[in-house]
Amino acid sequence: MNKTLLWMTGTICSFTLMAVAGRELGNLNTFQILFFRSLLGLIVISLIIFSINKQQYFKTTQFKGHILRNLFHFLGQYGWFVGLATLPLAQVFAIEFTVPFWTAIIASIFLKERLNSSKIIAIIVAFIGVLFIVKPSVTHIDNASLIVLAAAVFYACAHSTTKMLSKNNHALTILFYMCLIQLPLGGVLMLSHWTAPNLVEWGWIGVVSLAALTAHFCMTKAMLTSTVTTVVTLDFMRLPLVAIVAFLLYQEPFGLLSIFGTVLIFCAMLLNFKTPKVNR
Template sequence: MLFSTLAFAVMNGLVKYLIDFSAYELVFFRSLGTLILTMVFLLYKKIPILGNKRSLLVTRGIAGAVSLILFFLSLKYLPVGTAVVLRYLSPVFAAIFAVIWLKEKIRPIQWLFFLLAFSGVLVMKGFDNDLSLIGLVLIFSSALVMGIVFVTISKIGKQDHPIVIINYFMAIGTLLGGVLALNDWRTPQGNEWIILSSLGVVGFVGQLFMTKAFQIASTNQVAPLKYLEVIFTVLIGAFWFMETYTIWAILGMVMVIAGLLLNIFYKSRKVS
């Protein structure tokens, strides 16, 4: 999980570095790079590419691609660390969708944890006038759509191989990003080709190690470590892009992460 979060943080930093490219073109290159690797894996292992739950796989792919586009768009308006923290509100939306779609129940104390997380956002925006409203709308939308992704994956369950699920996501991301990038395409120059190509590789490494982590350890042990991505990304933002965070922004981030971690610990204790 340490390698996974570091890989995703590096990918976030690379996307921020390539901010002059359109979000659609970045999604295209990020998706295409991973798609090549997932296709090679599936063909080598002789795993059926189309999978079983095809309508759900397509839904997951579309939702994932849209969420990724919105996330990359938000990086034009928000510090990279702030965007990553707020995207982690997706489990809150996932829980709400699970109540509607999967008929799951949320305990009153969990709503309290979610309220703490959302209060963190209010602290960040309410006391930090430099925080872009457009950026907030984009990242909230990304988190909301990501909530649909989580619920869809739960619905798919173990009926499809994890790489098949990722492959659908990357195929749709490549198609959607490529089509939308046509009107604002910028041909990479020099080492930009290498950096753009590395997006998919780094993203694949992050997803691979995350999957391995969940396979060899219990969810309640692994899930909280996912938030190391926030720390790594904030450090990358501070030292690479010289981004600064007000005391209110940091307090808001802590509140968001605390609310989400408390929910994870509560659910893991309840299961055990």
């Protein structure tokens, strides 16, 4: 099996589970969720690094790069969780999937990745599929949608920075600094909005934390096997999956147009895999 596809399958499943957990935590303040995600993640990653006796993974020569990546990622996560609490899940993911457009531009400028015709067509076809699924209307654009759109731009910046860091940092190192840097950000910002979680909410916080780690670990691994643009185009597969999950759990509709959109996204994925791979 293609390694990129394998790692992206793990990424997609993890983000979908994380989205469900985020919806279930809608009564908690977003900064509080981000704080506990970082805290539990920091503990788990540190234990893993010690258990495999790879203490060198705690070190990095690109600390400024990690700070930059995690400022972008923190803002993206904030907007994403705000959207999960207020918008239909498929709509949140669809808006988020403007990320490939922003990523392609950023990666072509700063990482010198070439955009060939196949990749451009794949992104356009997949985005058309997104439009069929969410059936957008200018009358339904609200503040939450704009926040998620801004989150997509921040995610694109984070993806490009991850690609840069992944060349000289192990995936566990990137995850460790993600939790370490974002922990105080969430901690300070949650202080004025503290709400004590109940037992069920603690369970969902654990799901968010673990799913975030596996999602970013798989995403980082995927970026080592292909280009940023290829990875985020494959990430479109999250949308049909989350649309099905949202229909089963929350009765959010998934009609014929949504099915047609899903088919288009599958076609875009197949087209994307006809592009040459990066040898490393």
